[in-house]
Amino acid sequence: MMKKTWQTALVVGASSGIGAALVKRLAAQGCRVAAVARRSEELENLAVWAGSVGGGGEVRPYLADVREPQSVPELFETITGDLGGLDLVIYAAGVMLPVQFEEYDTAKDLEMVQTNLSGAVAWLNPAAQRFARLKRGTIVGIGSVAGDRGRSGSPVYNTSKAGLHTYLEALRNRVARYGVKVVTIKPGFVDTAMTKGLPGLFWLISADRAAEIILTKARKGAVTAYVPARWRLVMLIIRSIPSFIFRRLKV
């Protein structure tokens, strides 16, 4: 079999965390990467970094806020034109805002929905449409183990990720017939700004290690991949806990 290589990729949510690590790994492999995020300085740094490592890769920065869906179609077309193609799209934008135990802050909650879910719909819809027409391409969405269960601690973060998982599954069912891959990634705890200072972390892996696993899974065209893989068993157990017990647990 031919080893799958991507010549061009788009990473949304590229300025930090897993997104930035993915951009670096792709560029180091010789890929031309469009990096989309709000923060220009971080994007410029990535572009400079890619220029310094060699290997034929390239990072092109694009400023955009994923909470503004109306600007996506035109930017998406600009990016495909600039890259001269598009083989891989990764939606890595995500926020987890701190929520107190009995806090009901709708503005905060909807912001998470906008970034984690609505933004994914805005960016992955044109990607799926394009890939289906061209009968090729890979879409990767970065979900979370947190989307597997509705926990009392962060209702809407869980909801946004669960929604993302379901959206990705539905996309996959739409485009699989055209040979397009849609990969749902469910990371556990990854050492990024998002998890900084959170209590009770375990099995913490670096963003770079997460990116490495994600790209391997994407290359294989996996359906759902836990990162690292041991989370699959943990989440199988957690998903199996009956609701009347789960609500009594301190998770």
Next chain:
Amino acid sequence: MLSADRLEWVGGWGEVLGGAGYVFRPSTLQGIRAAFGEARAGGVPVALRGAGCSYGDAALRAESVVLDLSRMDRILSWDADAGIIEVEPGVTVRRLWRYVLGDGWWPPVVTGTMETSVGGCLGMNVHGKNNWARGTFGEHCLEFDLMTADGVLRTVRRDEDRELFNAVVGSFGMLGVVTRARIQMKRVNSGLIEAKAVSAPDLETLLRLTDEAKDRWEYVVGWIDAFAKGRKLGRGLLHFARHLEPGEDAEPAQTLRAEAQDLPEDVLMVPKSAMWRLLKPFTNRSGMKWINRLKYLSGATLGEGAIYRQTFAEFSFLLDYVPNWKRIYRPGGLIQHQSFVPVDHAETVFRRQLEACQKARQPSFLGVLKRHRPDDFLMGHGLDGFSLALDFPVHARRRDRLWGLVRTMAEDVVDAGGRFYAAKDAAIPGEVYRASFREGEIERLLALKAELDPGTVLRTALGDRLLGN
């Protein structure tokens, strides 16, 4: 913004190169203008595409408007007395010969497949197996209409606008869109040709026999077993053919019917549509080595010296015998490298090419030899010499090595004063390609392009690569 609904994967015929294109398939001049308009509004270039038979990247460009002219396919007029046909660019060679044959005419130059379009044949200035005798496709075109990227239409006549005519024909769609062409057909007395097959045990003999045959036979084509080594290097089979003289065919009315030309439905009792699946298991070095060896040995024994009659279609369109034969090269696809080398250097250069391929463990699965004559087109590939076309399977892992091999072979061709042919190319580096031209020729093309297409709207992946855009 261009509509995502127009997106399609637009690939080269060899299935190696390709990209997403915003495809427009106009059927009118107005439709072509509209496509140019949308490209301008979207800020992207326009790549011209005919039937998509070019092996490499000639009829595509990623993320650009791809102007597919296959629906501009009307036959506008036919003068059966003078043998002059007037067609739109999407008319294929298949429709051309089927249309004129019944009146006793045949296209003077045809490609090895009949699926090519007239627009593509002019853009690439294709040649056939009779290049020595009849020149290129463009030499039989009397005039054409050219639409430039600004939508302006002008008629270009060979006799009156020789310079522009000779620049547009063969410059792979860089100057404008040919929207109509008048082409002179050739008178024939029968739908049959007389062919002769001979074998040559080595390259020197193969070239000598080709050269000896070129003035007695209109069509001369050689097949080379690119696996043979040592003393047998360059061994092959030659096929010569000529049209029949009046009276040689007892029933010309029968053989001149288009239906009488249909290619056989079966090849060796296998339905031809299934043939490529049967060949697929042999599409590797050892399988192809045996196929080439068997073909040579059977030709050299059973077929040696045979003189026989064939229909034009059977002789001309070898590539159409096995539909979709290129699929045997999946998933990697294939590229072809065709070099044109002056007579004096042909043997040395081709010998080095065959040896280099074998040494690199990239032997060509199919080698074809032809005899050529010079032409006066600006981007012409004709010269007084021979051409050797080599088909290579592409494997992702060995791709860089194959491209390197092509570069080495191409540099050697340039040193020998040789030339290349855009329709076949996928891998020649631009600087090597440009070095094959005489001083001022590329500059002349670029000057004409600056004049006719000041916005550099017309671009293809091949044009970018070869002209260094």
